[in-house]
Amino acid sequence: MRTLFEAGASDLDEGAPARSLAHLAEQAAWCTPDSCGAAATVSTGEDTAEAPTAVTHPDLSALVSVQWESGEGPIPTALDSGRATGADDLLHERRWPEYRAEALQAGVRSSATLPYRRDGITLTITVYGFRPGLKVEKGCTATDVLGELAATGLARERRYRDALAEVDQLDTALRTRPVVDQACGILMYVLGCDPDTAFDTLRRLSQRTNRKLSDLAGALVRTRGHGLESELRCLGDRPRDPGRAAARNGAEPGRTPAPGLGHGR
Structure with missing residues (x-):
């Protein structure tokens, strides 16, 4: 106490x-x-x-x-x-x-x-x-009125702090949204999945590695997925699309491989 x-x-x-x-x-x-x-x-x-x-x-x-x-x-x-x-x-x-x-x-x-x-x-x-x-x-005693006023002030203070925390979270989300979108794009290519599956995979990898989702997304974008291909595929909910896999390996002419995923820049 x-x-x-x-x-x-x-x-x-x-x-x-x-x-x-x-x-x-x-x-x-x-x-x-x-x-x-x-x-x-x-x-x-x-x-x-x-x-x-x-x-x-x-x-x-x-x-x-x-x-x-x-x-x-x-x-x-x-x-x-x-x-x-x-x-x-x-x-x-x-x-x-x-x-x-x-x-x-x-x-x-x-x-x-x-x-x-x-x-x-x-x-x-x-x-x-x-x-x-x-x-x-x-009732209408000085002590009770004092308690009512103090409790109201306490509740107002808590709501104010909660609002500040929510604003901070929204600001962080807006600032990190572009890099998260880029990371999801890389996952969609590697896994051959849709955007929802890519984001869910990123979220589960964040939980699994105990890293913030924004930090993990930034690392994924910087490395372009190098070193994480096997783990990402294990986490993916859907099998890879053979057509995309072939394109990534250069099997289909005219399609540009994703930068950094098995290819040098």
């Missing part, structure tokens, strides 16, 4: 909310009457042990960690149910024994967790109290 203690800490690594989780936790604690501290987490449904987490005091990090490790506690319950989850008095709480023991050891008697789901990401805010009876419900 990665934690931040100081308010105003720099943003977490790429994919985290634009607003600092540490600042969010500080604001949640400040907005909640009778709160002694707060924690904020961001979960994507993957390994929760690596979920970005911020707490207002180092002692509270253990309360979050024990929930990820045991799979029990107000945060996992809120994530599963999508509803606010709390414990009015942990001294008499029986649902989460490991969380209860850790909380009481830290002097925490009550807690409340609010979940906010947006676009596959769930933000949680948990507030803690030294006394029993701390309650924070979903």
Whole structure:
């Protein structure tokens, strides 16, 4: 679990909310009457042990960690149910024994967790109290409004990053399209196949050699297929066309052999 203690800490690594989780936790604690501290987490449904987490005091990090490790506690319950989850008095709480023991050891008697789901990401805010009876419900409270705004910002940030990644992918595709087309042309000649089969062969060779398709296409064009004929034919879905093979070997007069495929320039 990665934690931040100081308010105003720099943003977490790429994919985290634009607003600092540490600042969010500080604001949640400040907005909640009778709160002694707060924690904020961001979960994507993957390994929760690596979920970005911020707490207002180092002692509270253990309360979050024990929930990820045991799979029990107000945060996992809120994530599963999508509803606010709390414990009015942990001294008499029986649902989460490991969380209860850790909380009481830290002097925490009550807690409340609010979940906010947006676009596959769930933000949680948990507030803690030294006394029993701390309650924070979903609705028009300052803490809840803060969570709603933070979750919306988180979702917007993720969509923005996804859009940038898509633009980058499209730009790469446009820049590499000509060389991929040339590589497919070479494959069509060697294999005697159609364009779809040529591209599929190039894709499978990319996977087989663990190389980017654009890099492989560039190498294929530079070498004009030299050294790869046997492997390409093994990958081809269709047998070679005898007529094209004969033309490549110079059997049909008037047809020009493909440059570099068995012939010097």
